[in-house]
Amino acid sequence: MTFVSVALTVAHAVAHAVAHAVAHAEVIAVGSAMVQDAVMTAPAIPSRPTAVVTGASSGIGAATARRLAAEGFDVIAAARRTDQLDAVVADIAADGGTAQAVRCDVTSDESVAQLAAAVPGPLTLLVNNAGGALGLDPVETGSIDEWRWMYEVNVLGTVRVTQALLPALERSGAGTVVVVSSTAGLIVYEGGGGYTAAKHGQTAVAETLRLELCGRPVRVIEIDPGMVKTDEFSLHRFRGDAARAAAVYEGVREPLVAEDVADCIAWCATRPHHVNVDRLVVRPLAQAAQHKVHRG
Numbered sequence: 001m002t003f004v005s006v007a008l009t010v011a012h013a014v015a016h017a018v019a020h021a022v023a024h025a026e027v028i029a030v031g032s033a034m035v036q037d038a039v040m041t042a043p044a045i046p047s048r049p050t051a052v053v054t055g056a057s058s059g060i061g062a063a064t065a066r067r068l069a070a071e072g073f074d075v076i077a078a079a080r081r082t083d084q085l086d087a088v089v090a091d092i093a094a095d096g097g098t099a100q101a102v103r104c105d106v107t108s109d110e111s112v113a114q115l116a117a118a119v120p121g122p123l124t125l126l127v128n129n130a131g132g133a134l135g136l137d138p139v140e141t142g143s144i145d146e147w148r149w150m151y152e153v154n155v156l157g158t159v160r161v162t163q164a165l166l167p168a169l170e171r172s173g174a175g176t177v178v179v180v181s182s183t184a185g186l187i188v189y190e191g192g193g194g195y196t197a198a199k200h201g202q203t204a205v206a207e208t209l210r211l212e213l214c215g216r217p218v219r220v221i222e223i224d225p226g227m228v229k230t231d232e233f234s235l236h237r238f239r240g241d242a243a244r245a246a247a248v249y250e251g252v253r254e255p256l257v258a259e260d261v262a263d264c265i266a267w268c269a270t271r272p273h274h275v276n277v278d279r280l281v282v283r284p285l286a287q288a289a290q291h292k293v294h295r296g
């Protein structure tokens with residue numbers, strides 16, 4: 001049984017006991033003001049915790065949505081491609097979990113406001129995962145449009161969604177914001193200027209937010225994966241060039257997969273709430289550093 005499901009089982013047991021006691025009191029002392037007060041003030045039976053995952057239509061986001069549902073969260077899976085979101089939600093339902101798909105473009109104020117409106121009550125967990133890279137050109141010749149896209153999605157998308165959902169996170173009394181940045185947010189590499197600038201920006205947002213929220217019941221966790229072999233990340237980066245995308249992982253024994261990162265996110269998010277994993281850096285064994293990859 002997972003940490004969350006143990007906590008939920010205990011919470012439900014306590015809530016049911018309270019509800020039972022209140023119902024019993026009603027039977028034995030109907031009309032008494034004391035019982036009426038008890039009924040009025042009895043806590044509602046707590047529902048399952050809710051998690052929002054952005055970029056849940058593929059890769060790390062989809063794996064995280066599935067994993068969090070298995071951990072006992074009601075998952076709101078957000079991204080632009082609803083057909084892929086629907087498939088993730090169907091998988092979760094088939095495994096006995098609960099999830100709903102919400103179409104959301106993190107670069108749009110209106111779309112993010114609709115996501116916030118879809119959150120039914122207090123929010124326990126927000127995973128800011130939507131993001132990605134475009135191109136591998138030097139700074140000298142990099143496309144301004146590609147740089148803009150990377151900044152819009154990775155940095156401003158994280159800020160926009162976090163701003164919209166912070167009130168619901170705070171209402172939970174024990175909220176968690178996860179920011180999926182990257183080892184590209186900690187170090188630079190040639191050709192990576194646009195992506196490393198954006199991921200450094202996203203990392204700066206996570207660090208700043210943690211300082212600003214100190215004393216309030218919302219913790220901030222940054223996850224920095226190294227090389228993760230997902231179906232779309234490199235394909236998207238190289239605008240559909242499958243050979244170039246495959247070359248990224250060529251000869252690398254066991255690159256990380258989406259489920260490895262989802263495992264890290266779930267572990268951090270299910271620690272007791274006073275435990276704040278500030279930053280978790282995770283790479284495949286074959287990647288000792290950004291530039292040091294064993295192939296062959």
Ligand SMILES: NC(=O)c1ccc[n+]([C@@H]2O[C@H](COP(=O)([O-])OP(=O)(O)OC[C@H]3O[C@@H](n4cnc5c(N)ncnc54)[C@H](OP(=O)(O)O)[C@@H]3O)[C@@H](O)[C@H]2O)c1
Pocket residue numbers: 054055056057058059060061078079080081082084104105106107129130131132133153180181182183224225226227228229230231232233236258
């Ligand atoms: N793969 C790696 O090696 C690696 C390493 C370190 C960090 N990361 C980070 O991990 C995250 C997930 O990467 P991944 O490997 O899982 O890549 P992926 O499969 O390409 O996933 C990217 C996700 O972001 C969503 N997205 C893109 N633009 C969006 C927008 N405007 N609004 C809402 N959602 C948007 C996409 O969904 P839609 O297109 O349906 O909107 C998709 O679900 C990214 O932030 C990436 O930078 C990846």
